[in-house]
Amino acid sequence: MADLTTNFAGVRSPNPFWLASAPPTNSAYQINKAFEYGWGGAVWKTIGDPVLNVCNRYGAFEYGGKRLVAINNVELISDRPIEVNLKEIREVKRLWPDRAVIVSAMVSSNEQAWKTVVQQIEDTGADAIELNYGCPHGMSERGMGAAVGQVPEYCEMITGWVTSAASIPVIVKLTPNVTNIIPPAHAALNAGADGISLINTINSIAGVDLDSFEIRPNVGGKGSHGGYAGPAVRPIALHLLSQITSDPTYQARPVPISGMGGVETWRDAAEFMLLGATSIQVCTAVMHYGFRIVHELTTGLSNWLDEKGARQAEEVVGASVERISVFGDFDLSFRTVATIDESKCIQCNLCYVACDEGAHQCIDLTADGLRIDPDTYEGGTTLQPVVREDDCVGCDLCSLVCPVDGCITMVERPPKIPPVTWNELVRTRPEVTTDWDAMVAYREEVGIEIH
Template identity: 45%
Template sequence: MATLETTVDGIKMPNPFVIGSGPPGTNVRVIKRAFKEGWGGVIAKTVSLDASKVVNVGPRYAKLHSTDGKEVIGWENIELISDRPFEKWLDEFKECKDEYPDGVLIASIMEEFNKDAWCEITERCQEVGVDAFELNFSCPHGLPERKMGAAMGQDPDILGEVCSWVNAVSKIPVWAKMTPNVTHIEDPSRAALANGCEGIAAINTIRSVMGVDLETLRPMPTVEGYTTPGGYSSRAVKPIALRMVMEIAQLIRNEFPVPLSFRHRRGRDRSRRRRVHPPRWRYGASLYRRHEVRLWPREDDVRPAFGIHGQQRLRDLGRLQGSSSRLLHYPRRTGPHADRAQVRGESSQRSDGRQ
């Protein structure tokens, strides 16, 4: 029987459909609802140690309509990361994992260029049981005055150093989320992989200004008559995102061949092996706009491909000669990743006994 089950860095998912960091993961209530509806995983809204510095404004969304005005074809948002206390998030992470131990919960974290802060937020989140980390180097309006988000992700040297800090203390998989607001997405991706990240997430929204309301002569969205560049999302972003995913996949294929062992010096030598994996489909703002946390229509869209191509597993679709997904597919890790401490520790022995 065809299955959508997949394993990424030792994390078993019932399907590759993952809710991206944003409003659909803004608190434990909606996260638990997503697990109840059958989503493969949830990346919670980005958290930081000091939420008091985060001040969200309203309105913070703007729409781009089609020429006839009947359809929304684009969205811009100027929403920041979570403004809820970090301690509250820790309680909710633990509550969520206690109630849904098999639910894949990924913590999205963001901090300033401060080693102690990055190490603290990493250690405290993994203590309450999250399954992986996504490092937010990508938000186009994520507190740039504090050199956070895309402001950090656009500098590969800074990004790489932060990745090394996190990987030195993390015992669970670490993925770095790339900003599309760069000329060559390979550069920050290379820095993340070279400094120990197991994976790359792409992409965040595209920096944009939606326009001016000709009736009020105010920019959109307008807050007391003013606005700021925000992040553009919707269907038009997909081809851009796929191009960048392709570029990252080619980078990994050419510069980080499978299998790969390397030494990462931060405090002490750490040896690990990396496998890269079939793509995960991420849903974020579109779910929030439709007030929808349902999975099955998306499964129904994918399942017919198994019958057409005679395959039983998701990963096998990418192996077909001439498949359009070929550039995006790589073999899965052959060894278990449940205990990442071992992978990050002294032993570099594979599960099959080879070095």
């Protein structure tokens, strides 16, 4: 069995799965229970300045009959007195020396307040501190959370206060509510952060009630933006993670990254690891299904690592980063076409409609092998979609809408033009990239058809 032991900036845990700072890590009762189930670590629900919470505080995004595709929340940091939290953190760490106990903190943006909370956390014996620069609601209006994470200068200044005072590792948790994640990531690195975690929640409104016109979640008739998390945010989280791990400045002096945002299964976790996450945090999936999901996470990851011939989880960390590219470096000659396996096709014709109306008109409907016009066809037989391979632009839409697994696949075909990238064209044939007449001439020259 592959070794799942994780070393994150010196913080050790028996597996890479940590509970994210959120309702499941609100108390010693919960974290003790989670550790009994096998969680490798936990980031305590953010502690800091006094707060009062509201009802209702969660809203759901449901889709296609699936509950909690995402959760939205207007919850604040821990509303339990800080002394209660600190006492429980101390107890948990004493009981579970082999687990990662990390404390998330957020206090007013003044140096003394941060230094005091750092000292309080260190006194509990906790393994590390996570700085919550992400909370997008309630705390940000008070100059904390996302109000810090969105301004790299604040991010660097406060991280510097903390790293200069802390003797345990400092992890900076970034907000996704920025147009570019790199400046706040650099700010964290410049200030000596030992690790980065991301993503915190994304600004959102869960929905609007069509009868009462109320915003969801509804707080006594009013609503506001809240933080979005759960499976729906995973592609955004993966992208932001990949932006950091493929950044040359980060690569020149990397720190471990704790990835989160929509992890529900071991497969989700493996994707984060391939893009460079050393540990994985989970919140919404635990709020939905409970602590027991850690069994599937650990056994699934371990089996997959065995299949891949990896003896240690860390061997796969970042293995896909070298594949992250920019559009300008894509090979424009790479060619795939859609192929339909007629033995699997149920003749629903979704692929035909998608291609005809939503894409590039490369699929015909046929009856008895002959192309027919579906608008005038009066025969009784079911119609078979057939791809006109020469016209297929390889966009993938038909295979994405096809309801039958493995019925439509994208198959690689020999290129029709010599290998070339957009960046090479910019260098060697700049006129082609700025003038449409030159572009049309270039297409004729190399044989790229216009559809």
